[in-house]
Amino acid sequence: MNGLGKEVTIVMVEDDEGHARLIEKNIRRAGVHNEVVPFTNGSDALDFVLGEDRSGLVSAGRFLLILLDLNLPDMSGIDILQKIKTNVHTKRLPIVILTTTDDEREIQRCYDLGANVYITKPVEYDNFANAIRQLGLFFSVIQIPETQ
Amino acid sequence: MPISNAAFVRSTLLLLIAGMVALLGIVGASLWLANKVNGTFSDVVEVRLVRSAAADLLSTLQEAETGQRGFLLTTDPAFRKPYDEALQAIAEKRQELNAHAAALPEYAAQVGDIDPLLSEKLVELANTVDLAEQGRTAEAIAIVHNDRGRVLMDELRARLSAIISGAEENLQENVADTLRSAEALQWTTVVGAIALVAIIAVAIVVIGQYTRDILAARREVELLNTSLERRVDERTQELIRANQEVQRFAYIVTHDLRAPLVNIMGFTSELQASLDAIRAYVLADGRKPGEGDILEARRAAEEDLPEAIGFIRSSTKKMDSLINAILKISRDGRRELRFERVDLKALAEAGAAAVAHQVAEADGAIEVAASLPSVVSDRLSLEQVFGNLFDNAIKYRSTGRPLRISVRSANRGRAGVTIEFTDNGRGIAPEDHERIFELFRRSGTQDKPGEGIGLAHVRSLMRNLGGDITVRSEPGKGTTFALFLPHDLSKIVRSLQT
Numbered sequence: 001m002n003g004l005g006k007e008v009t010i011v012m013v014e015d016d017e018g019h020a021r022l023i024e025k026n027i028r029r030a031g032v033h034n035e036v037v038p039f040t041n042g043s044d045a046l047d048f049v050l051g052e053d054r055s056g057l058v059s060a061g062r063f064l065l066i067l068l069d070l071n072l073p074d075m076s077g078i079d080i081l082q083k084i085k086t087n088v089h090t091k092r093l094p095i096v097i098l099t100t101t102d103d104e105r106e107i108q109r110c111y112d113l114g115a116n117v118y119i120t121k122p123v124e125y126d127n128f129a130n131a132i133r134q135l136g137l138f139f140s141v142i143q144i145p146e147t148q
Numbered sequence: 149m150p151i152s153n154a155a156f157v158r159s160t161l162l163l164l165i166a167g168m169v170a171l172l173g174i175v176g177a178s179l180w181l182a183n184k185v186n187g188t189f190s191d192v193v194e195v196r197l198v199r200s201a202a203a204d205l206l207s208t209l210q211e212a213e214t215g216q217r218g219f220l221l222t223t224d225p226a227f228r229k230p231y232d233e234a235l236q237a238i239a240e241k242r243q244e245l246n247a248h249a250a251a252l253p254e255y256a257a258q259v260g261d262i263d264p265l266l267s268e269k270l271v272e273l274a275n276t277v278d279l280a281e282q283g284r285t286a287e288a289i290a291i292v293h294n295d296r297g298r299v300l301m302d303e304l305r306a307r308l309s310a311i312i313s314g315a316e317e318n319l320q321e322n323v324a325d326t327l328r329s330a331e332a333l334q335w336t337t338v339v340g341a342i343a344l345v346a347i348i349a350v351a352i353v354v355i356g357q358y359t360r361d362i363l364a365a366r367r368e369v370e371l372l373n374t375s376l377e378r379r380v381d382e383r384t385q386e387l388i389r390a391n392q393e394v395q396r397f398a399y400i401v402t403h404d405l406r407a408p409l410v411n412i413m414g415f416t417s418e419l420q421a422s423l424d425a426i427r428a429y430v431l432a433d434g435r436k437p438g439e440g441d442i443l444e445a446r447r448a449a450e451e452d453l454p455e456a457i458g459f460i461r462s463s464t465k466k467m468d469s470l471i472n473a474i475l476k477i478s479r480d481g482r483r484e485l486r487f488e489r490v491d492l493k494a495l496a497e498a499g500a501a502a503v504a505h506q507v508a509e510a511d512g513a514i515e516v517a518a519s520l521p522s523v524v525s526d527r528l529s530l531e532q533v534f535g536n537l538f539d540n541a542i543k544y545r546s547t548g549r550p551l552r553i554s555v556r557s558a559n560r561g562r563a564g565v566t567i568e569f570t571d572n573g574r575g576i577a578p579e580d581h582e583r584i585f586e587l588f589r590r591s592g593t594q595d596k597p598g599e600g601i602g603l604a605h606v607r608s609l610m611r612n613l614g615g616d617i618t619v620r621s622e623p624g625k626g627t628t629f630a631l632f633l634p635h636d637l638s639k640i641v642r643s644l645q646t
Contacts, residue, residue: 018411018459025418041594071403074594079579100406103399123410125417 008063008144010036013045013080014098015072019121023067023098026129030136042075049084049093056089059147064090065139068115070099070106078109085114092145096135156358160351167347174340181333185326192322194248198255199315201245206308208237209269213301216273220280220288231277235270242266255311262307269300390611397587404470404588408463415456415463422448422456473587473601477608485526485612487638492567493520495527496555499534506542512551514538520557521565524636529609533617536606537629541571543596546624558630564615567631575623584619614640 010027014020020038027036039045049066051058066084070077077099084090094116101107102120110118119135122128215231242263249259272291279288291297429437429445437445493516500507500514507514538553545551549572558566576584580591587604603617610617614634621627634640 016407016411018415018463019407021455021459022411022414022418043593071407073590073600074592075577075580076583100403100410101399121410123406123413125410125413128410128414129417 008034008065010034010065012036012038012067014069015040023132026132027136030133032136032139042072042080056087059090062147063144064093065144066093066095067098068095070101081113081115089147159354163347163351170340170343177336181329185329188322188326194251195315195318197248199312201241201248202308202311205241205245208234208241212238216277223280223285258311265300265304272297400587408466411459411463415459419456422452477605481612487524488527489522490525490527490530491522495530495534499538503538510545510551515554517556523565523633524638525613529613533606533609536602537569541573545573564635565633568628570628572626575625575627576621577623581619613637
């Protein structure tokens with residue numbers, strides 16, 4: 001996965017460490033070897049993406065792809081989505097929602113707020129692994145813009 | 149003073165009857181007085197006729213005497229003419245007087261007395277005139293000298309005058325009588341009118357008071373109506389909110405149970421995959437395993453298997469604790485409530501005493517208001533609610549300043565009791581004000597242990613007590629939890645059962 005020839009960092013916001021591990025394993029199996037930075041809660045993830053001052057300046061010049069779970073212990077993933085998509089510096093970052101929710105309103109809301117992809121985690125592991133691997137394949141071909 | 153329906157009907161009926169009696173009194177008195185005046189008036193007419201007849205008779209009698217004297221002096225027939233005319237008039241007047249006096253018994257006797265005197269006088273006059281006619285003037289004058297004529301005339305004059313003055317008196321009496329009657333009529337009318345006006349005034353006051361009462365009652369009904377509508381609206385909103393919460397609860401529970409399930413299924417599959425690698429090595433069946441197989445099996449045994457088992461175990465544990473938490477809330481909801489009068493001040497002080505040690509460690513203080521109301525409710529539930537709120541305030545205190553917690557009662561315009569727990573802790577972001585009450589959800593930096601059950605539990609307890617909990621908070625400043633409780637839960641529960 002490229003961004004103008006530079007390595008793209010995958011930011012994984014997932015409170016369940018088991019899920020995080022399974023996701024990483026399957027991304028790797030798809031041949032994606034980019035760095036994965038995991039976060040188990042929203043505040044830390046926002047600190048990384050938008051900086052502690054939440055200005056977003058910290059992400060300037062970065063190539064990031066965000067994997068976001070909606071159910072986090074400290075805040076809703078939708079709040080994170082909204083904050084990233086309304087920040088001038090980070091609004092173009094691709095955000096993949098990867099969550100257990102398949103509530104239609106929730107899906108609509110995420111796309112309205114600017115989510116790029118919405119994937120429901122399948123409970124069945126074969127499907128889960130398959131979905132993540134295909135996502136990994138997708139990662140390996142998409143272009144990521146540089147953060148301004 | 150409100151007037152009852154029966155009292156109103158009774159008093160208006162009484163007033164109507166009183167008014168009618170007054171009116172009848174006036175009419176009756178007027179009729180009687182008018183009748184009396186009428187009678188007096190006809191009397192007056194009669195008496196006047198007698199009087200004038202008597203006066204006329206007297207004057208014609210005098211004229212006749214004057215004519216007689218003139219004729220006797222002159223013996224000129226021309227002088228006899230007045231006498232003859234007077235005689236004729238006397239006959240008329242005499243008849244008149246007799247006729248009029250006949251109707252009035254008091255005069256009839258007097259007139260009867262006069263009649264023979266008058267006849268005698270007329271005879272005396274006729275005698276003298278006849279004698280003078282025959283030229284026996286001296287004889288006639290002798291008769292006049294005889295003085296009987298003068299005496300008769302005086303007698304007649306006196307009697308007629310008596311009749312006249314009597315009639316005069318009678319007339320005056322009648323006039324006075326009429327005047328008195330008129331005055332009485334006037335007074336009767338005035339008194340009756342005053343009575344009528346008074347009755348009407350009282351009736352107006354009574355009716356006005358009754359109408360005002362009816363209007364006030366109607367206004368009250370309208371007010372009750374609107375407040376009833378407002379309460380129905382409030383209840384409907386509460387129901388909608390409760391329904392949304394139930395849906396949200398179901399959603400959270402399914403999601404949170406599904407997440408560890410995904411782990412269990414996922415790592416079971418991973419376990420299977422690792423097992424394949426180990427099997428390839430262990431069950432080589434005499435075939436020498438390749439370098440790759442050995443490496444693969446080694447990594448599976450060293451890393452993958454313990455990792456998978458660890459995640460499966462932790463996920464199972466998590467599912468168990470989630471199910472326990474749900475059970476706890478469900479059990480609290482089904483627990484039989486025991487109603488008793490709970491002094492909220494004592495309860496708050498007991499809760500504060502239970503955490504006094506931790507508060508002292510945080511260099512803090514809890515201030516419980518001098519007076520808090522008491523309610524009829526379930527003590528155990530309230531103890532749990534208070535304890536939870538104190539624990540939260542201590543747990544999420546701000547590190548920069550000494551902890552301050554205050555418990556006060558507040559008036560929020562609802563029929564019930566509102567108790568506010570205010571702290572100066574780290575506060576809660578506005579977007580998380582609803583989220584903190586949801587099961588397994590927490591807010592802010594996750595630097596404290598916790599499962600996200602406390603406030604969900606508190607809210608379900610408060611709902612169970614017929615109350616509610618709301619939050620106001622500003623991040624970095626502090627948080628206020630407002631507890632709303634009904635005055636008497638037992639009444640509400642009883643009304644639910646009937």
